[in-house]
Amino acid sequence: MLDSIIFYFFAGIAVLSALLMITRRNAIHSAVFLTTALLATAGIFLQLHAEFLFIVQIILYVGGIMVMFIFVIMLVRLDVALPRLRSRLRQWSAILVALAVFLEAGIILYLARRIPGEGLLVPSPAPAAKLPPNTEDLANSLFHAYLLPFEIASVLLLVAMIGAVVMGKNRSDTK
Amino acid sequence: MMSIDHYLVLSLALLLIGAIGVITRRNVIIVLMSIELILNAVNINLVAFSRYYGEVAGQVFALFIIADAAAEAAVGLGIMIAFFRNRETVLANEMDLLKW
Numbered sequence: 001m002l003d004s005i006i007f008y009f010f011a012g013i014a015v016l017s018a019l020l021m022i023t024r025r026n027a028i029h030s031a032v033f034l035t036t037a038l039l040a041t042a043g044i045f046l047q048l049h050a051e052f053l054f055i056v057q058i059i060l061y062v063g064g065i066m067v068m069f070i071f072v073i074m075l076v077r078l079d080v081a082l083p084r085l086r087s088r089l090r091q092w093s094a095i096l097v098a099l100a101v102f103l104e105a106g107i108i109l110y111l112a113r114r115i116p117g118e119g120l121l122v123p124s125p126a127p128a129a130k131l132p133p134n135t136e137d138l139a140n141s142l143f144h145a146y147l148l149p150f151e152i153a154s155v156l157l158l159v160a161m162i163g164a165v166v167m168g169k170n171r172s173d174t175k
Numbered sequence: 176m177m178s179i180d181h182y183l184v185l186s187l188a189l190l191l192i193g194a195i196g197v198i199t200r201r202n203v204i205i206v207l208m209s210i211e212l213i214l215n216a217v218n219i220n221l222v223a224f225s226r227y228y229g230e231v232a233g234q235v236f237a238l239f240i241i242a243d244a245a246a247e248a249a250v251g252l253g254i255m256i257a258f259f260r261n262r263e264t265v266l267a268n269e270m271d272l273l274k275w
Contacts, residue, residue: 007177011181011185014189015185015189015192018192018212019192021208022196022209027202027204030205034208034211038211038215041189041215041218041219044185044219044222045218045219045222048222049226050225053234053237056238056241057218057241060245061211061215061244065211065244065248068252069204072252075259076204076255076256076265077263094195098191098192102187105184105187106184109184123227123228125226131229134231134234138231138234140231141231141232141234141235142238146235153243156243157242157246160246160249163250164253168253168256168257
């Protein structure tokens, strides 16, 4: 019972602020609402007993990526160009397609529960008290089974860092 | 305990909202933010299945996706700043250098 109250609380915040994010005119407002949505998602991770990801989500997404976005929004003069030129057709078709996909998935989920025997066979979760310590568990998995992907991810981050520096460098300095 | 459908529906809703943002917004910064939202929706799915199967692998993948999102945001914003320096705009419909 308490579980579902927590879930609906965070899910409501996440969906509402995501909707506000894509509708705000001002980019800073969008960034703030995206931050709220990401924090609400962190709450859902906590409710799913993924404590390490909860912390990583807050430190990395909210503390790192969003700060970067807000810096860029401040660097870029957004007020120079915001004339009203929006395609109503595109907006409505996007909303209609999204609603259709949502309904379709809802119907599939609903029907999957009514199939006798093996429908959408997902086991019920282990009781929370029996879970191993999350960070330890994750570290074991990350540094044993997924060691190679972990190293490849470090190469990816290095490449992204070099790419960002090269992209952001002022070309006129080198002349 | 709740069924997994709740998490799937929440994740789908966030993903579709992000997709609408990518399609309808003209400001490229907000398009990038919508992509972050989409990646986040995928993470909810992974963590939910990880919890229900009692297998930590889903959380490891979610961690990789977060690293990916950081890399993508850094490069994307770098490109945006370089583009803004050249063309003084961040609107997607004015980025038409390659349009014939």
